[in-house]
Amino acid sequence: MLFNSFDFLFFFPIAVFVFYFLKHQYRWIWLLLCSYFFYMYLEPMLLLLLWTSTLIDYFCGLKMDKYSDQKIRKRFLILSIVANLGLLFFFKYFIFFTENAVEVLSFFGIQMEATAGEHSDYVKILLPIGISFYTFQTMSYSIDVYRKEMPAERHLGKYALFVSFFPQLVAGPIERTKRLLPQFSKVIHFDTNRIKKGLIMMAWGFFLKLVLADRLGVYVDDIHYNVADYKGLPLLLGSYFFIFQIYYDFSAYCTIAIGAAQVMGYDLMQNFNRPFYLNSIADFWRKWHISLMKWFRDYLYIPLVRKYKFSKVSAMMVVFFFNGLWHGASWTFVVWGVLCGVLLIADNKTIPIRRKILSTLGLSYKMKIIKVLNGAMLFTLIGIVTVFFRSPNIGQAGIYLNNMFSRSSTAFNVYHDWFEFYLSLFLIVVVQIIHFYKGNDRVYELVWNRPRWMRWIIYLLFIVVMVLFSVNRQNNFIYFQF
Amino acid sequence: MKEILWKISILTLFLIGSYYFFMGELARGQVNDNYSKFTHQSPSLIIGLSRAHNGISPKVLDSALSEVPYQRGFLNFAFEKSQSPYGKVYLEAVKKKIPEKTKQGIFILSVCPGSFMTPIQLTTEQEIEDLDKKSLVGKINQLNKDPNYEYIRKGYGGSLYKALIPHNAKITTVFHNDGWEEFRLSAQGYRVSNEDMAHWTSQTIRGYRGMMKTNPEVVSTHRMESFKSLISYLKNHGQVFVVRMPLDPLVLGMENQWWKEFNTEMTLISASFDVPYFNFSDASQYKTYDGSHLSSSYAKDFSTRLANEIKRYYRNPQM
Numbered sequence: 001m002l003f004n005s006f007d008f009l010f011f012f013p014i015a016v017f018v019f020y021f022l023k024h025q026y027r028w029i030w031l032l033l034c035s036y037f038f039y040m041y042l043e044p045m046l047l048l049l050l051w052t053s054t055l056i057d058y059f060c061g062l063k064m065d066k067y068s069d070q071k072i073r074k075r076f077l078i079l080s081i082v083a084n085l086g087l088l089f090f091f092k093y094f095i096f097f098t099e100n101a102v103e104v105l106s107f108f109g110i111q112m113e114a115t116a117g118e119h120s121d122y123v124k125i126l127l128p129i130g131i132s133f134y135t136f137q138t139m140s141y142s143i144d145v146y147r148k149e150m151p152a153e154r155h156l157g158k159y160a161l162f163v164s165f166f167p168q169l170v171a172g173p174i175e176r177t178k179r180l181l182p183q184f185s186k187v188i189h190f191d192t193n194r195i196k197k198g199l200i201m202m203a204w205g206f207f208l209k210l211v212l213a214d215r216l217g218v219y220v221d222d223i224h225y226n227v228a229d230y231k232g233l234p235l236l237l238g239s240y241f242f243i244f245q246i247y248y249d250f251s252a253y254c255t256i257a258i259g260a261a262q263v264m265g266y267d268l269m270q271n272f273n274r275p276f277y278l279n280s281i282a283d284f285w286r287k288w289h290i291s292l293m294k295w296f297r298d299y300l301y302i303p304l305v306r307k308y309k310f311s312k313v314s315a316m317m318v319v320f321f322f323n324g325l326w327h328g329a330s331w332t333f334v335v336w337g338v339l340c341g342v343l344l345i346a347d348n349k350t351i352p353i354r355r356k357i358l359s360t361l362g363l364s365y366k367m368k369i370i371k372v373l374n375g376a377m378l379f380t381l382i383g384i385v386t387v388f389f390r391s392p393n394i395g396q397a398g399i400y401l402n403n404m405f406s407r408s409s410t411a412f413n414v415y416h417d418w419f420e421f422y423l424s425l426f427l428i429v430v431v432q433i434i435h436f437y438k439g440n441d442r443v444y445e446l447v448w449n450r451p452r453w454m455r456w457i458i459y460l461l462f463i464v465v466m467v468l469f470s471v472n473r474q475n476n477f478i479y480f481q482f
Numbered sequence: 483m484k485e486i487l488w489k490i491s492i493l494t495l496f497l498i499g500s501y502y503f504f505m506g507e508l509a510r511g512q513v514n515d516n517y518s519k520f521t522h523q524s525p526s527l528i529i530g531l532s533r534a535h536n537g538i539s540p541k542v543l544d545s546a547l548s549e550v551p552y553q554r555g556f557l558n559f560a561f562e563k564s565q566s567p568y569g570k571v572y573l574e575a576v577k578k579k580i581p582e583k584t585k586q587g588i589f590i591l592s593v594c595p596g597s598f599m600t601p602i603q604l605t606t607e608q609e610i611e612d613l614d615k616k617s618l619v620g621k622i623n624q625l626n627k628d629p630n631y632e633y634i635r636k637g638y639g640g641s642l643y644k645a646l647i648p649h650n651a652k653i654t655t656v657f658h659n660d661g662w663e664e665f666r667l668s669a670q671g672y673r674v675s676n677e678d679m680a681h682w683t684s685q686t687i688r689g690y691r692g693m694m695k696t697n698p699e700v701v702s703t704h705r706m707e708s709f710k711s712l713i714s715y716l717k718n719h720g721q722v723f724v725v726r727m728p729l730d731p732l733v734l735g736m737e738n739q740w741w742k743e744f745n746t747e748m749t750l751i752s753a754s755f756d757v758p759y760f761n762f763s764d765a766s767q768y769k770t771y772d773g774s775h776l777s778s779s780y781a782k783d784f785s786t787r788l789a790n791e792i793k794r795y796y797r798n799p800q801m
Binding site: 006020190192195196199215226228229419459460463464466467468469470471472473 | 638
C-alpha cells in the first residue's frame, strides 16, 4: 500500500483506532495483522518471502543464544546472512549478474543459449518491494545477537512485527533491534500530545511528497526523457532538481513513517538531518539516509578496518560500492556508488591543499562566504554524480553529462509554465529554511505552543495549500523500488 | 480522546470539502485535453490514437454531414498511444460511451501501426490487458459523468490551483467540449516557428528509430482481434469507417518499412466486415506540426475531406 494513496487514508485511522481500543497484550497481534495486510495489498505472494526471512532469522537467533560455542554460533550467523543475501541476490540481482555473465562469456566467444534478452523467463522475476530494507534489518538482528549485543527475541510474534512493522517496512528507516524490538513490549498509553505531533509530522511528509517532490519530478522526468534535446543549463538544473526531488521524496516517506509510528507510540530513528547544510562530502553522508549509512558503518566498514585490516580508503570504497549496489541491480547504481566514494575520499584528501590555497589568497575556510561556496560546490558535485542514479543506463548518463557541459539551450524551463518553475524554486527555499531552523524532526514546532486560533488558521491554510498545490501524479515513492 | 477525534473529524471534513470544491471549480473550466471525453455519451464516435485526437474535429464533421442520415453529436474519443491502443479495455470503454439505443451512429476508427503494437516482452493476452488497464481508459470507471471527479482524481496530473487562474491565451492547444484537441500554430503573442516544427518532426523520427532499436514492439494478435470485435460491435449501432490519417512522408516511410503490409491488412479486414477503408496516409497536402499530428487548419480541412468521403459513401455504398 502506498502512503500517498486513498486506501491508506482509510487503512491508517482504522489501524490506530483499533490499536488504542485493544488491551496492551493484544496490540502486537493487531499491528502484525495490519503490517501483513499493508504489505500484501500490492502482491499477496510477497508475504511468503517476508515469512521466510522472519522465520530463518528468528530460528538462527534462538540457536545463537542457546549455544556458547563460538563455532556453532558462527554457523547460524552464516546461515542467516546467506539466507538473507540469497533472497536478495535471487530477487534483486540474479538478472543483473546473469546478463553480465552472458555478456562476458560472449566476449570470450562462448555463446549461452538462454540469452539475457527480453524474452527470457528470468526477466519476469518479481522484485519484492522493500526487500533491501527488511533483509538488512533482519541481518542486523542476527549480527547483534551473534555479537552478544542483545539477547535473541523469544516471542515469534513480536519478532515478526519487528521485521514487518508497517510504517517502516517498505522504505525504512532501517531500524536497529535494540531500538525497536523492546518498544513492542512497552505499555503504550493514549497521549494526545504525542498523537498530535505524529499527525503533524505525517502531514508535513505528505506536503513534501505531494507538493514538492512530485512537482520537481515533472521537471526531472521531462529532462531525462528528452535528454538529447537539452544542453547546458536545463540539464544542470535537472540534476539539482533531482537531488531535491529524491531528498524530499525519501524524507517525505521517512517523515510519514516516523509520524505514523509516533501516533501509535513508537519511536523510529531519523533518517535525514539537514543534509544540504554540508561542510564536506563526509558530512553529507552523515546526514543522508542515516540508517543505511550507520548499517554500513557498523556491519561493514568497522569490521573491514578493524578485523580485516583494510585501509580506511579501501574500506570506504567497498562500502560505497555496496551502497550503490544496494540501491539497484544496474551499472548506473554501481558507478554512482563508486563515484560517491571517490568524491568523498577526494574531498577528504584535498582539504589541506584547499586550505593552503585559501590562506595564500588571504582567505580562511572559516569565513561564511567560503563555507557557502564550498557547500554549493559540493552540492553541485553530488548533483552531477547523481545523474547516474537517475539515468536508465550508462549511455544515457553519458549523453546527459556530455550535453550538460555543452553550450546551453536558451529555454531552460521545461515546465513550459513560469509559475510552476518559480513555485518550485520558492518551495525549495521555504522548505530548506524550515529544515534549517527546525531540523527534519521538529517541524511540528511551527504549530506547537501557539494560541489555539492561530493553530486552527495554520491547519486550515495548510489543508487549502495541500489541496491546491499537490501534484496529482500518484507516483510511487522513489525508494520503493529498492 | 474525544476532543482529538472531534478535531480530526473537522479537519478531515474540511479537507474533503475543499478537495471536492476545487475539483468542481476545475471541472467548470478547462481540465485537460481528455476531460470532455469522459463527461457524456455520444451516438457517433471518433476512435483511435493521437492522430485522430488532434486531427479530426467533431464539430466540422457534424456540420459537413448535415445531409447524411445519422445520429449527430460526434465525440472525439481518441487518445495518445499509451492510452488507447486497440484492445479489450478500449473496446469495453467504447461500449460504455454509446447510448444503448443507438442504431444510426457513425464510427470513425483511425488506424496506424501503433494502434496494434505491444512491447515485445508482453507475450500473453493477460499481460497486455494488465498494461491497458493502467491506461486512462482502463483506470477510469465513470466514463459519462459531469463533473467527473474520478477523472480529475485519476487522470488529471496537475494541481487544482489551476481552477483559479484563467486559461493562458498564449497556449497553442485548445481543448474542445467534443473531445478534440486543437493545435494552433499561433496564439496570443506566440507563433510556432518552422524551426520548432522541424525540431519536433526530427524528435518524432528519432523516437521511432529509438523505439525500433531499443524497445521493439510487435503486432499483437490480441489487439488485432479486439479491433475486429470492435468493428463487429459498432456495426450493430451504425456505420463504421476505417481511416488512416495523413502524416509526414518521412514518418510514413518508417511506418511502411516497419509494417509493409499494413494497408493490405486493413483493406482485407475492412472488406471482411464490409466497411470502407479510407487511406489518407499519403495525402501530403495536410501538414503536420511534428511529423505525426495535424495542426488546426489542416485538421479542419482534413475533417471536411473525410466528411466528403463519408457523404460519397452514403450516396454510393458500392464505391
